[in-house]
Amino acid sequence: MKKKIIRVTTVPISLGGLLQGQLKFMSSFYEILGVSSVGVDNKLKKVGQQEKVRVLPIEMTRKITPFQDIKALIKLYKLFKKEKPLIVHSHTPKAGTLSMIAAKFAGVPHRLHTIAGLPLLEANGLKRTILNTVEKITYSCATKIYPNSFGLKEIILKNKFTTKKKIKVIANGSSNGIDTEVFDNSLYSQIEKDNLRKTLNISKDDLVYIFIGRIVTDKGINELIEAFSKINKTSNNVKLLLVGGYESELDPLSSKTLNIIETNKNIISTGWVNDVRSYLSISNVLTFPSYREGFPNVVMQAGAMGLPCIVSNINGCNEIIIEGENGTIIPVKDSDALYNSMLKFYNNKQHFDSKKCRDLIVKRYKRQVVWDALLNEYQQIDNS
Structure with a gap:
């Protein structure tokens, strides 16, 4: 029986677009469950069909929406307790924060978060302080942090968001690489x-x-x-x-x-x-x-x-x-x-x-x- 990995993104276009093909590839080795918002025209369902994996909708927003965020956090916690995955692996800022917190409280042993950019770098004042705090909470709840570039890794360490022991760049960088047979x-x-x-x-x-x-x-x-x-x-x-x-x-x-x-x-x-x-x-x-x-x-x-x-x-x-x-x-x-x-x-x-x-x-x-x-x-x- 394959062990289970849950992949989480805020919106389905990230799950099926930025990570296109990856979930399908991994499903040959693990049971993969994709979690994201439903999306326009039930995009999440289409992602499941495209990647040939099971998907479940949990609504998340890209903005700061405390009430909706708490609802999503509770739903993620209940899902993780029910599914009992070996790994929860998140992408995108909001999905990362919510799923890493929920996975930690649900007792998921391995909590991985990929960083594909830091919007907070362009923020200032109180907003920057808040975003820094959220970032540190996300990283502290994760067991492993994967920046998708070496430069991003240095920025994360410079800002003391996490430790060298917890951070790693996969391959030469990138979250999903490039399909060079398609882009030709x-x-x-x-x-x-x-x-x-x-x-x-x-x-x-x-x-x-x-x-x-x-x-x-x-x-x-x-x-x-x-x-x-x-x-x-x-x-x-x-x-x-x-x-x-x-x-x-x-x-x-x-x-x-x-x-x-x-x-x-x-x-x-x-x-x-x-x-x-x-x-x-x-x-x-x-x-x-x-x-x-x-x-x-x-x-x-x-x-x-x-x-x-x-x-x-x-x-x-x-x-x-x-x-x-x-x-x-x-x-x-x-x-x-x-x-x-x-x-x-x-x-x-x-x-x-x-x-x-x-x-x-x-x-x-x-x-x-x-x-x-x-x-x-x-x-x-x-x-x-």
């Missing part, structure tokens, strides 16, 4: 690329910068729009693809930035898309000036598609990108540095070898490498 530019024919360019009103002579992610301040969009606008003033054969959705309530852009996006015909905003590969296939370089990340999938995806990347000097990004080999690294919140790097690429786009960009990702972050390392971690825990 050779899957797209020149005809398909030409048709998409035509649909988006991008000519064959245009150089295409692309950003993929949430269109919010925290991702450096204000700086990106400022930098692109400067290039666009002297060069009209450039396009900026913004692939992602807005979060106007949580992290709005400046009114100036929004106005430029709406009025500049060379900035193309696609909204949220389920499959970003076709957009990467017609682009020349990823621009990703985020303020903070855990281990950004989009940088690995772009690299696997053969794109060089311009990234900010933050953990995760500065591990995936090797300066001058598969991209360049710039200071955080520096629109001038971003502009200079974008301009340099415009003037000499042949500087980077697309094959080398891809090979560096395949070698270090192929999905199976991460899965095998995590499975080995589970088996070591199981045998301890």
Whole structure:
């Protein structure tokens, strides 16, 4: 009889998207139960079907909602007492805090939490104090902490959230690696690329910068729009693809930035898309000036598609990108540095070898490498 592992995320898109394929792989070795909120259009059920594992809904919110949080905490506790898993493994901040506390009180022997980013790094004052306290509580209830990058590990230790004994990076970093057989530019024919360019009103002579992610301040969009606008003033054969959705309530852009996006015909905003590969296939370089990340999938995806990347000097990004080999690294919140790097690429786009960009990702972050390392971690825990 297989031993049981419960995987918990706040929302189902993390369970089935960020961890895509991982639960199905692990179910060959352990009984896997996925727990998350129901999601839009009963997304959690679809994740269960996709991963071929049992799933159970427990509603959790991404915001601070004390009453709802307590309800979720009680439900998680009851679930863990009933299921008696060997391991509870959580991802995402809210799910991590609630499930680690609940698992400890329920007597779960092994409580693992993966860190994919620290939103508190951009907080100040009382909010930062509260978030620091919550983070320490989460880590103290866990038996093992897995930051998904070495830079994040150093930040956690520097802030004294936990001890060296309890913390470990799986493989070379990343929560799930990258499916390099799916993210491969050779899957797209020149005809398909030409048709998409035509649909988006991008000519064959245009150089295409692309950003993929949430269109919010925290991702450096204000700086990106400022930098692109400067290039666009002297060069009209450039396009900026913004692939992602807005979060106007949580992290709005400046009114100036929004106005430029709406009025500049060379900035193309696609909204949220389920499959970003076709957009990467017609682009020349990823621009990703985020303020903070855990281990950004989009940088690995772009690299696997053969794109060089311009990234900010933050953990995760500065591990995936090797300066001058598969991209360049710039200071955080520096629109001038971003502009200079974008301009340099415009003037000499042949500087980077697309094959080398891809090979560096395949070698270090192929999905199976991460899965095998995590499975080995589970088996070591199981045998301890």
